Amino acid sequence: MDVKKLFANSFQKKNNLGDNIMALAPIEPITMNPIIRELMAINGARLLYRPKILPQHLLKAPNWQYWAKIKKISQVKTPSGEIVYDGIQIIARPGDPIKKAVRYIDNYANKIGIRFIDLNFCCPGYKVLPKRRGGDLLKDPETIIKVISEAMKFTNLPISIKIRKGFLNSDTPTKLCSHIRREFGENIAWISVNRAPVKMENVDFSLIKNDFKPFEQAITAVEGKIPIIANGSIETYHDINIIEKNVNINGFMIGRAALGNQTIFHDILDPKYSGIEANNIDNAQIILKFEELFKIISKYKNGSSGRFCSMGELKKILFYYIKHYLESQNKQLPTGYGFSKWNSSKFSPDSLVRALFKIFPTFPEGSWEKWIKSIFN
Numbered sequence: 407m408d409v410k411k412l413f414a415n416s417f418q419k420k421n422n423l424g425d426n427i428m429a430l431a432p433i434e435p436i437t438m439n440p441i442i443r444e445l446m447a448i449n450g451a452r453l454l455y456r457p458k459i460l461p462q463h464l465l466k467a468p469n470w471q472y473w474a475k476i477k478k479i480s481q482v483k484t485p486s487g488e489i490v491y492d493g494i495q496i497i498a499r500p501g502d503p504i505k506k507a508v509r510y511i512d513n514y515a516n517k518i519g520i521r522f523i524d525l526n527f528c529c530p531g532y533k534v535l536p537k538r539r540g541g542d543l544l545k546d547p548e549t550i551i552k553v554i555s556e557a558m559k560f561t562n563l564p565i566s567i568k569i570r571k572g573f574l575n576s577d578t579p580t581k582l583c584s585h586i587r588r589e590f591g592e593n594i595a596w597i598s599v600n601r602a603p604v605k606m607e608n609v610d611f612s613l614i615k616n617d618f619k620p621f622e623q624a625i626t627a628v629e630g631k632i633p634i635i636a637n638g639s640i641e642t643y644h645d646i647n648i649i650e651k652n653v654n655i656n657g658f659m660i661g662r663a664a665l666g667n668q669t670i671f672h673d674i675l676d677p678k679y680s681g682i683e684a685n686n687i688d689n690a691q692i693i694l695k696f697e698e699l700f701k702i703i704s705k706y707k708n709g710s711s712g713r714f715c716s717m718g719e720l721k722k723i724l725f726y727y728i729k730h731y732l733e734s735q736n737k738q739l740p741t742g743y744g745f746s747k748w749n750s751s752k753f754s755p756d757s758l759v760r761a762l763f764k765i766f767p768t769f770p771e772g773s774w775e776k777w778i779k780s781i782f783n
């Protein structure tokens with residue numbers, strides 16, 4: 407991947423939002439599913455990530471689903487005809503078998519459709535932090551430098567990193583980013599910065615949502631040597647616009663908001679949408695989104711990729727759509743369909759159709775039946 411070319415326009419004086427690189431955030435476990443990554447790519451996301459995995463786990467299960475690549479990835483393009491980059495994310499600390507893992511990825515990169523390796527220094531998981539991985543490493547930048555050095559030594563693939571503004575809300579990414587710039591300079595492909603801290607207790611999220619300072623600090627610290635991608639609670643054109651207007655950002659990474667609304671990348675980039683909230687959509691548009699989703703699912707349903715279209719996977723995928731749909735309408739799930747119930751319910755194709763009909767009562771009768779039957783016929 408020629409990272410310099412990829413981000414070139416984003417460093418120029420920008421004429422439109424389309425000069426920014428759009429990325430789908432890694433979300434465990436859902437972005438493991440290549441259907442989701444393909445769906446986001448055809449809507450404008452150029453960087454896609456499989457979610458985090460420990461090097462030792464990756465080496466133990468070399469044939470598993472983390473390797474699943476997007477079908478015919480070379481033919482998958484964004485709406486403006488650009489190629490997309492599918493990557494994998496490693497979560498490691500010094501002492502982990504980083505060398506073996508990145509060599510393994512390197513050897514099979516073409517076969518498994520991996521074009522970059524991202525290193526996770528951001529995960530706030532309660533099982534991850536005590537093991538001194540992910541976001542915990544933000545407390546000690548030297549360990550981050552060690553992990554990056556080790557990975558970089560043994561792969562030819564671009565290495566990117568994903569961080570948060572810091573461990574605490576009072577932290578800034580300045581020291582870490584300038585340290586990384588001094589050690590690695592342009593050899594780091596890009597840095598995605600989540601503007602939320604690792605420790606989120608007592609943090610006012612309404613303030614985080616409008617905060618562009620962490621991006622500004624990261625941009626200043628890398629002195630134009632490394633592209634910076636903004637991440638964290640980006641949900642609408644308005645959120646993007648605040649960042650774009652205030653800092654010279656190179657890209658945007660969207661996670662949760664994209665999983666329930668795959669056209670968010672497209673909606674934000676398309677100049678004719680400027681000023682329109684990507685959330686503000688009508689019934690017909692939502693139906694079109696489902697049409698697109700099920701069309702891709704159908705592509706994967708035969709052969710070994712059929713495992714990505716199982717009832718379990720479908721439930722996971724639909725969860726985000728339902729959540730987004732209800733939240734954007736300020737509604738709750740109908741009685742008896744709480745989100746935990748949704749996740750634990752065992753559906754047959756028929757009972758799934760009935761449940762979805764209850765949740766989306768304004769959809770034309772037969773729509774769910776048509777879509778669900780197209781997978782489980």
Ligand SMILES: Cc1cc2nc3c(=O)[nH]c(=O)nc-3n(C[C@H](O)[C@H](O)[C@H](O)COP(=O)(O)O)c2cc1C
Pocket residue numbers: 431432433434435457458495526528529568600637638639640659660661662663
């Ligand atoms: C359920 C869930 C799983 C996540 N898994 C990962 C992961 O595997 N790797 C990672 O770097 N970030 C992970 N994240 C963080 C997201 O990548 C992203 O940084 C975060 O959700 C903020 O972006 P958003 O507000 O657009 O969702 C996860 C977040 C959620 C909600």
